[in-house]
Amino acid sequence: MATVKDIAKLAGVSTATVSRALANPDIVTDATKKKVEHAAAQLGYAPNAIARSLRTQESKTIVVIIPDIGNHFFADIIKGIERIAHKKGYQVLVGDADQDMARANKYIDLVYSKQADGVLSLTSEIPIEKLVDQRGQPRFPIVVACESYPNSLIPSVHIDQEFSASAVIEALIQMGHYKIGCIRGGTDNPVSLSRFKGVQRCMQKWQLRMPDAYIGLGDYSLLSGYEAAGKLLSLEDKPTAIFCFSDEMAIGVLRRAAELGIKIPEQLSVVGFDNIPFSEFCTPQLTTVHQPRQLIGESAMKLLLSILSGKKPNPEITLPAQLIFRGTTMPPPIEHRFKMDI
Amino acid sequence: MATVKDIAKLAGVSTATVSRALANPDIVTDATKKKVEHAAAQLGYAPNAIARSLRTQESKTIVVIIPDIGNHFFADIIKGIERIAHKKGYQVLVGDADQDMARANKYIDLVYSKQADGVLSLTSEIPIEKLVDQRGQPRFPIVVACESYPNSLIPSVHIDQEFSASAVIEALIQMGHYKIGCIRGGTDNPVSLSRFKGVQRCMQKWQLRMPDAYIGLGDYSLLSGYEAAGKLLSLEDKPTAIFCFSDEMAIGVLRRAAELGIKIPEQLSVVGFDNIPFSEFCTPQLTTVHQPRQLIGESAMKLLLSILSGKKPNPEITLPAQLIFRGTTMPPPIEHRFKMDI
DNA sequence: CTGAAAGCGCTTACAG
DNA sequence: CTGAAAGCGCTTACAG
Numbered sequence: 001m002a003t004v005k006d007i008a009k010l011a012g013v014s015t016a017t018v019s020r021a022l023a024n025p026d027i028v029t030d031a032t033k034k035k036v037e038h039a040a041a042q043l044g045y046a047p048n049a050i051a052r053s054l055r056t057q058e059s060k061t062i063v064v065i066i067p068d069i070g071n072h073f074f075a076d077i078i079k080g081i082e083r084i085a086h087k088k089g090y091q092v093l094v095g096d097a098d099q100d101m102a103r104a105n106k107y108i109d110l111v112y113s114k115q116a117d118g119v120l121s122l123t124s125e126i127p128i129e130k131l132v133d134q135r136g137q138p139r140f141p142i143v144v145a146c147e148s149y150p151n152s153l154i155p156s157v158h159i160d161q162e163f164s165a166s167a168v169i170e171a172l173i174q175m176g177h178y179k180i181g182c183i184r185g186g187t188d189n190p191v192s193l194s195r196f197k198g199v200q201r202c203m204q205k206w207q208l209r210m211p212d213a214y215i216g217l218g219d220y221s222l223l224s225g226y227e228a229a230g231k232l233l234s235l236e237d238k239p240t241a242i243f244c245f246s247d248e249m250a251i252g253v254l255r256r257a258a259e260l261g262i263k264i265p266e267q268l269s270v271v272g273f274d275n276i277p278f279s280e281f282c283t284p285q286l287t288t289v290h291q292p293r294q295l296i297g298e299s300a301m302k303l304l305l306s307i308l309s310g311k312k313p314n315p316e317i318t319l320p321a322q323l324i325f326r327g328t329t330m331p332p333p334i335e336h337r338f339k340m341d342i
Numbered sequence: 343m344a345t346v347k348d349i350a351k352l353a354g355v356s357t358a359t360v361s362r363a364l365a366n367p368d369i370v371t372d373a374t375k376k377k378v379e380h381a382a383a384q385l386g387y388a389p390n391a392i393a394r395s396l397r398t399q400e401s402k403t404i405v406v407i408i409p410d411i412g413n414h415f416f417a418d419i420i421k422g423i424e425r426i427a428h429k430k431g432y433q434v435l436v437g438d439a440d441q442d443m444a445r446a447n448k449y450i451d452l453v454y455s456k457q458a459d460g461v462l463s464l465t466s467e468i469p470i471e472k473l474v475d476q477r478g479q480p481r482f483p484i485v486v487a488c489e490s491y492p493n494s495l496i497p498s499v500h501i502d503q504e505f506s507a508s509a510v511i512e513a514l515i516q517m518g519h520y521k522i523g524c525i526r527g528g529t530d531n532p533v534s535l536s537r538f539k540g541v542q543r544c545m546q547k548w549q550l551r552m553p554d555a556y557i558g559l560g561d562y563s564l565l566s567g568y569e570a571a572g573k574l575l576s577l578e579d580k581p582t583a584i585f586c587f588s589d590e591m592a593i594g595v596l597r598r599a600a601e602l603g604i605k606i607p608e609q610l611s612v613v614g615f616d617n618i619p620f621s622e623f624c625t626p627q628l629t630t631v632h633q634p635r636q637l638i639g640e641s642a643m644k645l646l647l648s649i650l651s652g653k654k655p656n657p658e659i660t661l662p663a664q665l666i667f668r669g670t671t672m673p674p675p676i677e678h679r680f681k682m683d684i
Numbered sequence: 685c686t687g688a689a690a691g692c693g694c695t696t697a698c699a700g
Numbered sequence: 701c702t703g704a705a706a707g708c709g710c711t712t713a714c715a716g
Contacts, residue, residue: 001454003693014703019695029701046454050401051693053392054708069436070417070619078411082438086445091457094436096424106428112343112388114709115433222623251623258625277412278620281564281593283600345709356687361711371685393709396692456693 080297165198178338181214181239225252284327422639507540523556523581567594626669
């Protein structure tokens with residue numbers, strides 16, 4: 001492989017000039033520029049990015065940590081991240097933690113080993129001590145997207161989880177549901193916590209209560225939704241509506257209901273979360289909460305970039321979500337309908 | 343950040359010894375080993391991988407090029423690749439080409455810029471001239487998975503596309519279908535070509551013909567399946583079975599059929615390809631061809647690793663696929679049934 | 685077993 | 701505008 005040295009020899013200039021001609025063509029004479037470019041082309045020169053990184057002390061690479069590459073939800077986020085990153089000359093290393101936080105930690109090491117300049121985390125399950133020092137300051141450039149570390153100094157980009165979730169419940173109640181169940185995510189996951197808070201807040205507002213038996217626990221996957229639905233739908237006094245914290249879990253519910261001969265939406269309303277592509281292609285089409293995924297990815301990357309450039313930007317960005325009504329929701333059968341005392 | 347120099351000073355040895363103690367603890371005395379390790383821990387030392395790469399001339403990174411990260415099919419392949427890669431101390435850089443071959447080329451540049459040691463491509467749409475020299479030899483370590491460059495020296499790992507596709511058609515015919523349509527991928531895509539060849543071979547074997555109007559063109563996405571189905575199902579003389587070259591397209595067909603009030607499988611049989619997780623969770627569950635995705639990823643990575651280590655391994659690996667019968671297939675209505683002349 | 689020294693391929697102050 | 705030289709942080713032949 002050709003190096004600057006080879007080009008220098010062929011063009012009859014110094015390596016310094018080669019470097020300049022290639023990086024800042026305007027600070028050398030036109031003649032040298034031509035000579036160098038010609039020599040470079042002739043030798044099929046490709047700059048050694050590793051050597052450059054070592055010298056400049058930046059890798060122009062960021063690593064994005066995703067909890068599970070199998071989850072469709074992250075695809076558009078990554079696309080958004082990459083769009084901005086590539087535009088700004090940054091490489092993106094996608095690290096799949098595969099639900100294993102030890103692996104997530106490995107990806108963080110890339111910053112310490114200088115292979116990445118910063119991290120964009122799509123999970124908040126990494127213990128915060130790994131990310132901040134004793135004074136709560138981030139140890140390295142990091143942005144969290146979709147999730148967040150509440151009450152921390154870690155910058156994040158996300159929707160208003162609590163509000164979005166309460167809006168779902170509000171809509172369900174307005175339709176006349178009051179036997180409402182939900183299939184939530186892990187009880188120590190901040191996102192799941194916020195959404196669940198929204199659910200409860202809205203129920204309380206209407207002086208309603210969600211019995212424990214109506215609360216399923218899942219991990220956002222198809223299978224976990226399917227399994228949780230099995231429990232909720234085997235109850236004597238079934239819910240008339242189930243709010244799932246992910247579309248995948250909602251689709252799992254749809255499948256379980258089909259197996260049990262429960263008609264959707266006539267006998268059971270189902271709401272998902274995320275608005276993944278499949279949600280529009282299942283039958284009936286899924287009512288869900290749209291997250292502006294690409295925008296979240298773009299905003300998070302921009303935020304990281306501005307941190308990387310030494311700025312102290314606004315550390316928290318909240319983006320709008322949107323409730324989309326489709327075919328899996330309708331008022332419950334008349335005998336199960338909520339009578340508002342108004 | 344601490345460097346070998348700092349450790350050397352603190353431990354009272356040379357940098358060479360530090361390097362040795364850390365990389366090959368057994369070639370130094372126990373005493374020095376202890377001293378060095380202690381100093382390293384005390385300073386919170388993290389080796390600079392960039393400097394190491396420059397020196398050793400290898401990045402211990404491979405880049406995997408995927409045509410579209412939005413396609414669920416690739417998730418398990420990537421998981422398989424990463425499993426092996428991490429076990430062998432390699433990093434994986436996932437590059438989403440986003441259907442744009444210019445971007446795929448960018449990822450190949452990572453090899454030339456020494457940021458990656460080899461590439462694992464999940465697409466064969468990159469022009470082969472980019473990959474091989476005039477003598478047809480690969481220009482750099484590369485393996486293609488799921489797809490292939492027929493009649494080339496580029497190593498690949500894949501299932502028997504042609505055979506798998508013909509097996510689907512055979513099964514459909516055995517059920518009594520003869521009005522069989524298909525929704526294929528691009529006409530210049532080798533995988534799509536092979537599968538289509540399998541389809542035609544089997545039809546011919548039974549002296550059947552697939553009319554042009556029964557052949558839909560898609561890009562493996564939900565939407566393209568949906569749209570192609572719109573055409574096939576608006577025909578006066580509709581097919582009684584549609585074989586889609588991806589599960590996503592098949593799910594698009596399911597949706598379109600639901601909208602048109604066409605009952606599946608009673609009025610229309612549908613077969614997909616890939617066996618993605620969703621295929622089991624749609625209603626009815628999708629009959630499809632299972633590809634051993636994780637195994638493909640693992641085998642491809644092993645193959646690349648052996649090439650990287652200088653071996654000349656068997657350049658083509660064919661893995662078994664499997665036809666899985668589920669709820670979207672059954673014999674056609676009696677009046678449309680194929681009468682075998684046997 | 686250990687150290688001094690060279691070198692991987694760049695970029696960039698410093699002179700001129 | 702250009703060149704000589706240093707240096708980024710490692711690893712590894714070469715001596716001893």
